[in-house]
Amino acid sequence: xxxxxxxxxxxxxxxxxxxxxxxxxxxxxxxxxxxxxxxxxxxxxxxxxxxxxxxxxxxxxxxxxxxxxxxxxxxxxxxxxxxxxxxxxxxxxxxxxxxxxxxxxxxxxxxxxxxxxxxxxxxxxxxxxxxxxxxxxxxxxxxxxxxxxxxxxxxxxxxxxxxxxxxxxxxxxxxxxxxxxxxxxxxxxxxxxxxxxxxxxxxxxxxxxxxxxxxxxxxxxxxxxxxxxxxxxxxxxxxxxxxxxxxxxxxxxxxxxxxxxxxxxxxxxxxxxxxxxxxxxxxxxxxxxxxxxxxxxxxxxxxxxxxxxxxxxxxxxxxxxxxxxxxxxxxxxxxxxxxxxxxxxxxxxxxxxxxxxxxxxxxxxxxxxxxxxxxxxxxxxxxxxxxxxxxxxxxxxxxxxxxxxxxxxxxxxxxxxxxxxxxxxxxxxxxxxxxxxxxxxxxxxxxxxxxxxxxxxxxxxxxxxxxxxxxxxxxxxxxxxxxxxxxxxxxxxxxxxxxxxxxxxxxxxxxxxxxxxxxxxxxxxxxxxxxxxxxxxxxxxxxxxxxxxxxxxxxxxxxxx
RNA sequence: GCCUCCGUAGCUCAGCUUGGAUUAGAGCAGCUCCCUUCUAAGGAGAAGGUCGAGGGUUCAAAUCCCUCCGGGGGCACCA
Numbered sequence: 332x333x334x335x336x337x338x339x340x341x342x343x344x345x346x347x348x349x350x351x352x353x354x355x356x357x358x359x360x361x362x363x364x365x366x367x368x369x370x371x372x373x374x375x376x377x378x379x380x381x382x383x384x385x386x387x388x389x390x391x392x393x394x395x396x397x398x399x400x401x402x403x404x405x406x407x408x409x410x411x412x413x414x415x416x417x418x419x420x421x422x423x424x425x426x427x428x429x430x431x432x433x434x435x436x437x438x439x440x441x442x443x444x445x446x447x448x449x450x451x452x453x454x455x456x457x458x459x460x461x462x463x464x465x466x467x468x469x470x471x472x473x474x475x476x477x478x479x480x481x482x483x484x485x486x487x488x489x490x491x492x493x494x495x496x497x498x499x500x501x502x503x504x505x506x507x508x509x510x511x512x513x514x515x516x517x518x519x520x521x522x523x524x525x526x527x528x529x530x531x532x533x534x535x536x537x538x539x540x541x542x543x544x545x546x547x548x549x550x551x552x553x554x555x556x557x558x559x560x561x562x563x564x565x566x567x568x569x570x571x572x573x574x575x576x577x578x579x580x581x582x583x584x585x586x587x588x589x590x591x592x593x594x595x596x597x598x599x600x601x602x603x604x605x606x607x608x609x610x611x612x613x614x615x616x617x618x619x620x621x622x623x624x625x626x627x628x629x630x631x632x633x634x635x636x637x638x639x640x641x642x643x644x645x646x647x648x649x650x651x652x653x654x655x656x657x658x659x660x661x662x663x664x665x666x667x668x669x670x671x672x673x674x675x676x677x678x679x680x681x682x683x684x685x686x687x688x689x690x691x692x693x694x695x696x697x698x699x700x701x702x703x704x705x706x707x708x709x710x711x712x713x714x715x716x717x718x719x720x721x722x723x724x725x726x727x728x729x730x731x732x733x734x735x736x737x738x739x740x741x742x743x744x745x746x747x748x749x750x751x752x753x754x755x756x757x758x759x760x761x762x763x764x765x766x767x768x769x770x771x772x773x774x775x776x777x778x779x780x781x782x783x784x785x786x787x788x789x790x791x792x793x794x795x796x797x798x799x800x801x802x803x804x805x806x807x808x809x810x811x812x813x814x815x816x817x818x819x820x821x822x823x824x825x826x827x828x829x830x831x832x833x834x835x836x837x838x839x840x841x842x843x844x845x846x847x848x849x850x851x852x853x854x855x856x857x858x859x860x861x862x863x864x865x866x867x868x869x870x871x872x873x874x875x876x877x878x879x880x881x882x883x884x885x886x887x888x889x890x891x892x
Numbered sequence: 893g894c895c896u897c898c899g900u901a902g903c904u905c906a907g908c909u910u911g912g913a914u915u916a917g918a919g920c921a922g923c924u925c926c927c928u929u930c931u932a933a934g935g936a937g938a939a940g941g942u943c944g945a946g947g948g949u950u951c952a953a954a955u956c957c958c959u960c961c962g963g964g965g966g967c968a969c970c971a
């Protein structure tokens with residue numbers, strides 16, 4: 332918050348550095364901002380402790396300053412803020428900017444491509460992590476000032492579809508009343524088709540069916556269209572449920588033809604070659620894998636379709652600075668190859684703009700999920716399970732209306748699931764422990780939500796905010812103010828690293844600091860009216876920043892729970 | 893064989909990009925306390941660690957480099 336003041340002071344004693352050279356001290360007793368002297372020590376070949384001492388003794392603080400004290404400690408020059416001034420500055424800023432507090436000015440246009448469920452296949456817990464990550468990354472980038480295009484690339488052609496359609500034909504089309512039943516039926520059909528693919532006779536039937544889908548055979552199209560629509564309707568319900576909306580839905584059926592055309596061009600240019608009847612990319616000279624773009628039956632693979640997709644993505648939205656693909660780590664080789672081919676096709680358009688954000692697998696304790704084995708953990712099932720438990724364990728005991736209870740339980744359940752995904756690094760694998768996610772204690776979504784509702788509850792009782800600022804702050808108040816002041820730099824860090832984890836850690840720290848404050852500092856019946864007003868402003872600011880954190884995570888804040 | 897991600901307390905994980913503050917941080921589980929007080933889904937305290945192993949670079953390594961061990965994922969006609 333007062334970085335510029337510190338830089339100015341350092342400049343006045345002949346040290347010109349940038350914000351990057353300053354650090355946040357690990358402990359309160361080391362002050363609020365520090366300048367480590369190790370680099371100077373290298374340049375001047377002097378003991379860093381001496382340098383730090385020299386700097387600290389040279390500094391003469393102005394009479395009126397937001398910096399209260401400067402002190403050398405070891406190799407660090409530590410700056411201590413005047414907390415009364417810090418409080419005034421932070422509260423003023425948060426209360427003025429509200430949901431825009433911490434908003435950055437990076438004006439990039441970024442496509443975030445995520446979700447990508449396949450039609451005719453179950454929507455599982457891994458898709459849930461995907462959407463959670465993609466939505467949060469999108470919101471974080473937006474808060475950094477970028478314009479985000481949310482894209483979703485859904486697979487609606489290919490062997491998996493053929494397997495499912497074969498299964499439907501084999502099982503016989505049932506009369507199904509509800510969407511849930513239809514989705515369940517598709518799941519069964521897929522498993523059936525997948526089994527049949529193991530057998531040579533039925534395998535050929537499935538391949539034939541696949542051809543018919545690619546060739547848009549009218550007889551097959553009818554069934555394809557109808558069942559595809561089931562999946563899409565179902566996905567729409569889930570997207571809405573997890574607070575996501577897409578600007579553009581892409582389909583494999585839409586990019587297959589264009590993708591094939593591009594592979595022909597790439598073949599002419601010598602980027603792709605022919606081998607054993609297939610069109611392939613031989614990545615050896617780039618240290619990459621060999622991958623097939625068009626198979627020996629003439630069907631475009633996922634690779635060829637990707638070329639068609641990229642072409643669309645980079646032409647439909649004007650100048651795009653970056654395209655982030657939120658996809659599992661098993662596609663790492665695939666993306667390295669397609670990114671390379673795209674770069675070779677049009678360097679100016681694609682080079683260094685494509686990025687694969689790989690998130691780790693989600694497992695249950697029983698083992699890896701696979702829709703082929705039919706032992707998937709459905710996304711919706713998980714959300715419903717969390718909701719049921721939250722409702723039973725806590726919300727039922729509250730005294731508001733049934734309708735409100737359901738709404739609150741829903742928001743808390745979605746938040747619990749999302750937070751469980753986001754609190755670990757994107758690349759880490761998650762072994763999903765349902766009991767742990769349900770337990771709602773410690774570093775969890777419900778804990779953050781709860782801190783937020785405590786803010787709301789006080790503010791509701793207080794009715795209005797006064798404007799006085801306190802002079803002597805309690806340690807809990809100081810800590811809270813300090814944390815509030817750090818929000819903008821956390822947002823920047825999360826955006827730079829595409830890492831929602833930092834927001835989770837920050838939100839947890841803020842919630843803990845608020846709980847401490849709540850415990851030690853009475854607000855509504857504070858000793859004086861002035862103090863009460865100051866604390867109310869502090870509560871309001873905490874509510875705003877906690878709310879911002881939740882929104883960046885894609886979680887809906889609730890006012891009571 | 894090659895590529896890639898991961899290995900930090902009994903369990904789940906921060907910290908590693910940009911090496912530094914004589915005590916490596918949390919949360920769960922277990923132990924001790926705190927509800928006449930703004931929702932105890934809370935707060936306080938004690939306990940718990942050869943940072944996978946071994947080398948190296950450095951004044952300084954959980955963090956950088958190398959080797960090895962263990963695990964996940966991938967490496968041509970699936971997506």
